[in-house]
Amino acid sequence: MKYKKRNVRWMLVVYDLLVYELSAVLLLGLYGGNDKLSISGMMQQMVLALLCVFSIRLIGNVYGQIWRYGGIQCYIRLLYTDAIAFFVYLILELxxxxxxxxxxxxxxxxxxxLLGALALRMMYRYAYKCSNQETKQGRFLASLLYTFGRVKKGNDKEVQKIKIAIIGAGRVGVSFAEDLLNSDEAAYIPRCFIDINENKVGREIQGLPVWSEDEATFRKLNEYEVQEIVFAIPSMDAEKKKTLYEYYKNAGYKLKVYDYPTVYAAGGKRHLREFDIEELLFRKPLVVSDEHTNEYYKRKVVLITGGGGSIGSELCRQLAKMQPKQIVILDIYENGAYDVQQELKIAYGNTLNLQIEICSITHKKALEHVFAKYHPQIVINAAAHKHVPLMEHNCIEAIYNNVFGTQNLVELCEKYEAERFMMVSTDKAVNPTNVMGATKRMCEMIVQSASTHGKVKYSATRFGNVLGSAGSVIPLFKRQIANGGPVTVTDKRIIRYFMTIPEASQLVLQSGAMANNGELFVLDMGQPVKIMDLAENMIRLSGVQGIEIVETGLRPGEKLYEELLVKTEELDKTSNSRIFIERDSALSPEEINTRLNMLREVCETGDDSQAREVLRKAVPTFKKPEEVNRAAEFVVHQKKSEPEREEAVAI
Known part of the structure; x- marks a missing residue:
């Protein structure tokens, strides 16, 4: 066995020897008492105690610890080594x-x-930490440490450090401050905490004052030369965070957050970072998965179409945690499927049975081969063409992929006796004004009709825009800002409902697990967000000056205002307070087949314009965007006029 050399801090041994000599002279020499020692007796006891204490400390590796970062465990080790040394000393003395x-x-x-040794280490650690602070006390302690040769005097990095105030004097905020104080290389230095806990306000933590929100005035922050504000309360209420963000942002402070990466980033640990645009929506992320959901997918074979896409890949990540028997990722785009495969292999290794199949859901023969090979118990259809303007110009392709692809899956689920089929839908299927929304509404009708006569349990889940997904507005804004602008907004009045990718994925999984048969689930997504506000926040967040926002006009098929999905008086409740079931009557199989035949015939003509008109007949709620936008503008105008009328009546 190779001997491991210990790195002993001999300078600390010398300091401890000086402390010991002082203690020994005091207790063995100057102290008289009834058992006054002779010179030789004093030397015998001094040497004996010295050998016991320092040999046990060396064996216990007390001098191999880095005391500037020492936690309670370091002090406990010193305590028990000296306790052992005392008993050894007692036995040898006898x-x-x-x-x-x-x-x-x-x-x-x-x-x-022991008390002297503890005091020496505490003073050293305190001096090391406080010497990083740009105060008179800090400069004095830095000079003291310099005297003992422990730090370099006149470190220019100290002058350049960015001074911050930390919102939150809890566990996260305190550990963050401690890390900064202990690091010479840190670019930031904390000056104070801001907290609402009355038990902490007015006291000090790590030598830093804790102020209430009222005490943390701009004048006081300026006195402490605070340049940036850091949020270090992960559990802070969304409304409270929004209020504080706007308060300090309007005062000209740079704002950062100390937390994990955003919710849909894989892995990671807490670090200091900019606010992500997803966080600037200031809404509490919904957590919709539960034990019942986890148990439902456990030991099941699950097929996910579109498994390499934004929603599909997150479905795979969520399912992987639930210990399924097998996950089958089916996608036409091999690179996306490969990326998810590699990510899950790294995370789960051989404990996850993961298979990749490359084919289109429109290719029924290839799709049937997959069903025959794996016999999936649960099928989740996340494969779709979803880009609104592109589908306006490729109507036939949208119909083939979204409508007939879904029909292929429904037929194969029945043939191969799957237990459940779950379809990922969209809020754009509500009174659609575009081809994409209309095809997804047709898919919902297919699924609901199949639930009336098939053996499989069917459900569809409808939600709004997904933050960060491929083709969404946020990646577009980020690219435009990176290129120096301008940022393009189709219309400054546009509002949309947003949710995160994990929220959307968890919703699909939970609603599918709770479905009895034929439900069309919708989610209460909270308050809508103005796209213009989103663009302004992203520009402000980037710190880039002079970026212009340009209106480009509504795109083909685009709504001005997204309709509210959840009208609670018209919906049925579920066990989850944010998930509802829309009351909708299913069409007969004959009616669905008639509409499918209409679409099949027009697609064979290759005429997109004609296909769009037939799609309007197949989906009666498919309206022209001009009609919906005019109606929406009228309603908004009426609402704005109401306060004026009330004021006139009052006068």
């Missing part, structure tokens, strides 16, 4: 032919020496 002293005198010698 059996060796040395001049004897009382038990109390021996205990006092070891205890005072």
């Amino acid at each position: 059996i060796l032919p040395v001049e004897k002293i009382t038990f109390a005198r021996m205990l006092c010698l070891i205890s005072i020496n």
Whole structure:
């Protein structure tokens, strides 16, 4: 066995020897008492105690620890090594032919020496931490450490450090401050905490004052030369965070957050970062998965179409946590499927049975081969063409992929006796004004009709825009800002409902697990967000000056205002307070087949314009965007006029 060399801090041994000598002279020499020692007896006891204490400390690796970062465990180690040394000293003193002293005198010698050693280390650690602070006390302690050769004097990095105030004096905020104070290389230095806990306000943590929100005035922050504000309360209420963000942002402070990466980032640990645009929506992320959902997917074979896409890949990540028997990722785009495969292999290794199949849901023969090979118990259809303007110009392709692809899956689920089929839908299927929304509404009708006569349990889940997904507005804004602008907004009045990718994925999984048969689930997504506000926040967040926002006009098929999905008086409740079931009557199989045949015939003509008109007949709620936008503008105008009328009546 190879001997491992210990890195002993001999300078600390010398300091401890000086402390010990002082203690020994005090207790063995100057102290008289009834058992006054001779010179030789004093030397015997000094040497014996010294050998016991320092040999046990060396064996216990007390001098191999880095005390500037020492936690409570370091001090505990020093305590128990000296306790062992005392008992060894006591035994040796009894059996060796040395001049004897009382038990109390021996205990006092070891205890005072231990107290001196602890005090030395605490003073050193305190001086090391506080020397990073740009105060008179900090500069004095830095000079003291310099005197002992521990730090370099006149470090220019100290002058350049960015001074911050930390919102939150809890566990996260305190550990963050401690990390900064302990690091010479940190670019930031904390000056104070801001907290609402009355038990903390007015006190100090790590030598830093804790102020209430009222005490943390701009004048006081300026006195402490605070340049940036850091949020370090992960559990802060969304409304409270929004209020504080706007308050300090309007005052000109740079704002950061100390937390994990955003919710749909894989892995990671807490770090100091900019606010992500997803966080600037200031809404509490919904957590919709539960034990019942986890148990439902456990030991099941799950097929996910579109498994390499934004929603599909997150479905795979969520399912992987639920210990399924097998996950089958089906996608036409091999690179997306490969990326998810590699990510899950790294995370789960051989514990996850993961298979990749490359084919289109429109290719029924290839799709049937997949069903025959794996016999999936649960099928989740996340494969779709979803880009609104592109589908306006490729109507036939949208119909083939979205409508007939879904029909292929429904037929194969019945043939191969799957237990459940779950379809990912969209809020754009509500009174659609575009081809994409209309095809997804047709898919919902297919699924609901199949639930009336098939053996499989069917459900569809409808939600709004997904933050960060491929083709969404946020990646577009980020690219435009990176290129120096301008940022393009189709219309400054546009509002949309948003949710995160994990929220959307968890909703699909939970609603599918709770479905009895034929439900069309919708989610209460909270308050809508103005796209214009989103663009302004992203520009402000980037810190880039002079970026212009340009209106480009509504795109083909685009709504001005997204309709509210959840009208609670018209919906049925579920066990989850944010998930509802829309009351909708299913069409007969004959009616669905008639509409499918209409679409099949027009697609064979290759005429997109004609296909769009037939799609309007197949989906009666498919309206022209001009009609919906005019109606929406009228309603908004009426609402704005109401307060004016009320004021006139009051006068």
